[in-house]
Amino acid sequence: MLTLDINGEARQVEVPNDMPLLWVLRDVVGLMGTKFGCGIALCGCCTVHLDGEPVRSCLTAVSDAVGRKITTIEAIGGTPAGARIQKAWLDLEVVQCGYCQSGQIMSAAALLANNPSPSDVDIDTAMSGNICRCGTYPRIRAAIKHAATS
Amino acid sequence: MIEMPRAADLKRPDRRTFLAGSAALVVAAAIPTGGRMARAASAVGPFAPNAFIRVGEDGKIVLVMRDVEMGQGIWTGASMLMAEELDVGLDQVTPDFAPPNEKLYANPIFGQQATGGSTSIRADWESLRKAAAIARAVLVEAAAKQWNVDPAACRVERGTVKHAASGKTASYASLVPVALTLPLPTDAPLKDRKDWTLIGTPQKRVDTSTKVNGKTVYGIDVQIPGMKIATVAMCPVLGGKVRHVDDAAARKLAGVVDVLKIENGVAVVGDHFWAAKQGLEALDIDWDLGPQAGLSQADIEKGHADASQAAGLVASKVGDPDAAIAGASVKLDAVYQLPFLAHAPMEPINCTVHVRPDGADVWCGTQVPTRAQGEAAKAAGLTPDQVTVHNHMIGGGFGRRLEAEYVGIAAAFAKQVSCPLKMVWTRETDIQHDRYRPFYFDRIAAGLDAGGQIVGWTHKTTGSSVMARWAPPGMRKDGIDPDAVECAEDPIYEIGSRKVSWVRHEPPGVITAWWRGVGPAHNIFVIESFIDELAHAAKQDPVAFRRPLLGKTPRALKVLELAAEKSGWGSPLPVGTGRGIMVQSAFGSFLSVVCEVQVTDGGQIRLRRITAAMDCGQAINPDSVRAQLEGGLIFGMTSALYSEITLDQGRVQQSNFNSYRMLRMNETPPVDVHIVESTEKPGGLGETGTAAAFPAIANAVFAASGKRLRRLPLAGGLASGA
Numbered sequence: 127m128l129t130l131d132i133n134g135e136a137r138q139v140e141v142p143n144d145m146p147l148l149w150v151l152r153d154v155v156g157l158m159g160t161k162f163g164c165g166i167a168l169c170g171c172c173t174v175h176l177d178g179e180p181v182r183s184c185l186t187a188v189s190d191a192v193g194r195k196i197t198t199i200e201a202i203g204g205t206p207a208g209a210r211i212q213k214a215w216l217d218l219e220v221v222q223c224g225y226c227q228s229g230q231i232m233s234a235a236a237l238l239a240n241n242p243s244p245s246d247v248d249i250d251t252a253m254s255g256n257i258c259r260c261g262t263y264p265r266i267r268a269a270i271k272h273a274a275t276s
Numbered sequence: 277m278i279e280m281p282r283a284a285d286l287k288r289p290d291r292r293t294f295l296a297g298s299a300a301l302v303v304a305a306a307i308p309t310g311g312r313m314a315r316a317a318s319a320v321g322p323f324a325p326n327a328f329i330r331v332g333e334d335g336k337i338v339l340v341m342r343d344v345e346m347g348q349g350i351w352t353g354a355s356m357l358m359a360e361e362l363d364v365g366l367d368q369v370t371p372d373f374a375p376p377n378e379k380l381y382a383n384p385i386f387g388q389q390a391t392g393g394s395t396s397i398r399a400d401w402e403s404l405r406k407a408a409a410i411a412r413a414v415l416v417e418a419a420a421k422q423w424n425v426d427p428a429a430c431r432v433e434r435g436t437v438k439h440a441a442s443g444k445t446a447s448y449a450s451l452v453p454v455a456l457t458l459p460l461p462t463d464a465p466l467k468d469r470k471d472w473t474l475i476g477t478p479q480k481r482v483d484t485s486t487k488v489n490g491k492t493v494y495g496i497d498v499q500i501p502g503m504k505i506a507t508v509a510m511c512p513v514l515g516g517k518v519r520h521v522d523d524a525a526a527r528k529l530a531g532v533v534d535v536l537k538i539e540n541g542v543a544v545v546g547d548h549f550w551a552a553k554q555g556l557e558a559l560d561i562d563w564d565l566g567p568q569a570g571l572s573q574a575d576i577e578k579g580h581a582d583a584s585q586a587a588g589l590v591a592s593k594v595g596d597p598d599a600a601i602a603g604a605s606v607k608l609d610a611v612y613q614l615p616f617l618a619h620a621p622m623e624p625i626n627c628t629v630h631v632r633p634d635g636a637d638v639w640c641g642t643q644v645p646t647r648a649q650g651e652a653a654k655a656a657g658l659t660p661d662q663v664t665v666h667n668h669m670i671g672g673g674f675g676r677r678l679e680a681e682y683v684g685i686a687a688a689f690a691k692q693v694s695c696p697l698k699m700v701w702t703r704e705t706d707i708q709h710d711r712y713r714p715f716y717f718d719r720i721a722a723g724l725d726a727g728g729q730i731v732g733w734t735h736k737t738t739g740s741s742v743m744a745r746w747a748p749p750g751m752r753k754d755g756i757d758p759d760a761v762e763c764a765e766d767p768i769y770e771i772g773s774r775k776v777s778w779v780r781h782e783p784p785g786v787i788t789a790w791w792r793g794v795g796p797a798h799n800i801f802v803i804e805s806f807i808d809e810l811a812h813a814a815k816q817d818p819v820a821f822r823r824p825l826l827g828k829t830p831r832a833l834k835v836l837e838l839a840a841e842k843s844g845w846g847s848p849l850p851v852g853t854g855r856g857i858m859v860q861s862a863f864g865s866f867l868s869v870v871c872e873v874q875v876t877d878g879g880q881i882r883l884r885r886i887t888a889a890m891d892c893g894q895a896i897n898p899d900s901v902r903a904q905l906e907g908g909l910i911f912g913m914t915s916a917l918y919s920e921i922t923l924d925q926g927r928v929q930q931s932n933f934n935s936y937r938m939l940r941m942n943e944t945p946p947v948d949v950h951i952v953e954s955t956e957k958p959g960g961l962g963e964t965g966t967a968a969a970f971p972a973i974a975n976a977v978f979a980a981s982g983k984r985l986r987r988l989p990l991a992g993g994l995a996s997g998a
Binding site: 160165216226250256259262264267 | 346347348349480481483484485487488489490491492493494496497499505530531547548549550553620621622623624669670671672673674700702703899903906907908909910911914932933934938939940941942944946947
């Protein structure tokens with residue numbers, strides 16, 4: 127039995143230590159906002175925060191998350207950076223199909239929390255691990271800048 | 277009978293007219309009033325004058341969405357059209373999924389319940405406004421009747437009917453009981469455009485507030501009590517089958533519940549996806565590889581090249597182009613090739629099915645709800661009316677979810693267990709067992725006279741017919757697939773002597789499918805690249821060369837000029853960079869795109885800037901026009917640069933985003949979209965940018981490097997010296 131701190135709540139889960147955090151969140155805990163895209167950390171759909179740092183949950187063993195604060199898209203709006211990012215996403219109408227946007231928002235929120243005025247290069251570095259098939263990248267870039275100045 | 281857009285009203289004959297005149301179109305030609313019409317069933321609301329609108333006594337206004345939402349913004353556009361004529365705010369309506377029902381929800385252009393081909397807004401423009409105008413007329417009539425006043429003296433504001441002279445007001449909700457007793461008019465006038473408050477104004481999308489906090493439920497997110505989760509392995513060789521499975525090791529794994537077989541696949545059922553996936557890896561499957569075990573990419577390409585030697589079916593012929601080219605001062609001919617493409621939507625293919633003795637439930641995202649229902653019924657041994665389809669927000673369609681074979685596969689496994697079964701494809705299986713955009717092999721030739729005028733033009737395309745498999749009634753009587761020659765048979769340019777022909781060639785083992793941009797994305801790449809070749813052969817600027825050829829399409833000329841102007845066409849650029857331009861008329865809209873690229877010394881192609889000028893007729897939600905163009909262009913640039921599905925020993929060689937890579941943030945340039953104000957009927961959007969991307973970047977690569985790449989994808993084409 128492992129105890130996880132998910133969005134400020136202690137959750138006990140009976141799963142193998144090497145099970146990826148993604149599937150613990152989705153199929154055991156039932157938090158469906160974190161998405162499966164590729165399974166090998168190529169697309170960023172599954173991004174969550176461990177102690178505020180963005181990680182790809184599809185390749186993070188659940189045992190590595192024990193003792194750390196896990197934050198998912200469901201709770202990122204409770205952080206100042208996350209709330210600003212979500213608002214900017216809506217203000218600039220970033221979203222199309224939306225499937226990748228949980229991961230995009232988690233990456234962007236981590237960037238903004240650590241860097242209040244990111245440059246284009248900072249945005250490229252933080253966001254290039256997140257694929258968007260709908261092609262919302264120009265609006266994501268604009269929304270991060272919008273959030274940084276709002 | 278309400279007037280609906282007829283296929284004949286569309287700008288160009290194409291695959292979307294395929295059921296014109298058939299019974300299906302006649303059925304769709306009236307605003308359907310059956311099924312959902314509550315007035316027959318009950319005297320207490322909701323007021324549901326047709327299949328699209330339900331006004332409840334609680335004030336809730338539900339708009340039933342014929343079109344599925346997969347990111348293109350159609351739920352917002354369709355809601356705007358109906359809210360406009362209902363005189364309610366966009367914030368007062370709730371869009372909802374249409375159930376599978378061809379009679380009620382067939383797209384009047386397609387003649388079937390399908391969302392695709394950039395047809396939604398063109399299909400909705402008249403029909404949904406009429407549906408709402410009729411609803412409004414009855415609600416106003418209900419108010420006027422109880423006040424004993426002239427309906428014409430009433431107006432509506434945000435769903436409240438007002439009579440100025442008496443000061444009386446009544447909400448739509450309060451009028452429902454009376455409205456239910458009134459006869460339905462067969463028609464109602466549409467608003468004058470000067471009275472529009474929504475159409476043409478920027479509106480916030482209706483579907484996005486829950487997409488930024490993880491609350492939107494896609495098909496992959498459904499949670500059904502008692503559900504188990506499975507993932508599937510299919511024969512690595514296309515068309516192969518399962519001979520034997522040794523599942524002893526898999527069944528010993530914690531969390532693995534069962535191992536199931538169908539003819540061409542094996543699924544492991546688990547308590548969670550991780551157990552299922554580990555179980556799958558522990559299987560020892562003996563595959564019957566079938567007849568394609570030796571199939572190579574070279575076989576595929578040679579098959580197309582050989583087939584293209586045939587004369588083919590002639591789609592259009594004017595004059596004697598062969599003689600004209602033979603007598604021309606400058607002759608050019610070229611071969612263009614386009615690869616198989618996978619769709620790779622971010623939401624991997626998935627479907628949840630619960631089969632019971634008396635029926636089944638299906639939860640998924642689909643562009644074709646009735647096909648999904650039919651596939652599930654067939655696989656589960658049920659009739660379609662025994663299958664309930666719960667459609668969901670779609671995490672990327674691009675044509676992939678116009679196929680419903682995955683629903684049949686999920687049902688075939690699910691009928692072997694008693695619990696609801698969620699089937700989730702791995703990304704690898706999603707890419708390796710997709711249905712692919714056809715490979716195309718095009719031969720094109722033209723002649724120029726001494727003045728650089730085109731005197732003859734021949735274009736012969738060779739490839740698989742998606743239409744012949746997916747919608748056989750869409751084939752023309754003469755055997756032509758209209759999709760294969762769309763935008764080619766009747767080019768936007770005035771070319772006196774021309775011939776366009778088509779050779780159908782079905783590659784062995786590969787099932788082909790619609791892919792964003794469909795026929796136009798293929799033909800526009802070939803035509804606009806070759807026009808660029810001709811401009812250079814005539815020693816003319818590509819804009820100046822196109823200008824006099826566009827006399828019959830002034831809207832195309834206008835966007836060409838606008839894109840050129842906004843991109844700074846002709847202004848100096850650094851060494852190693854160049855601009856390419858293209859122009860198209862497709863999906864009912866006119867678009868010109870200028871792409872600016874840098875080609876590095878190592879032959880790498882870097883996007884610098886994209887400028888688009890669009891005339892899509894009346895824009896419904898102008899910001900959605902921009903968003904669709906930005907996204908469609910970037911989607912197309914990904915494929916132009918990188919995308920290619922190849923086969924070796926009958927197996928798809930690409931498997932995930934490392935081998936089937938996507939454009940990323942750091943590679944994406946600024947995209948500027950300029951919209952031409954227009955009062956013409958709305959045109960389609962979703963696929964326009966994708967079609968435009970291919971020639972825009974290829975022409976830019978030529979301008980930057982002097983090298984003409986006639987084969988997609990482009991990346992690697994310069995480095996390898998091709």
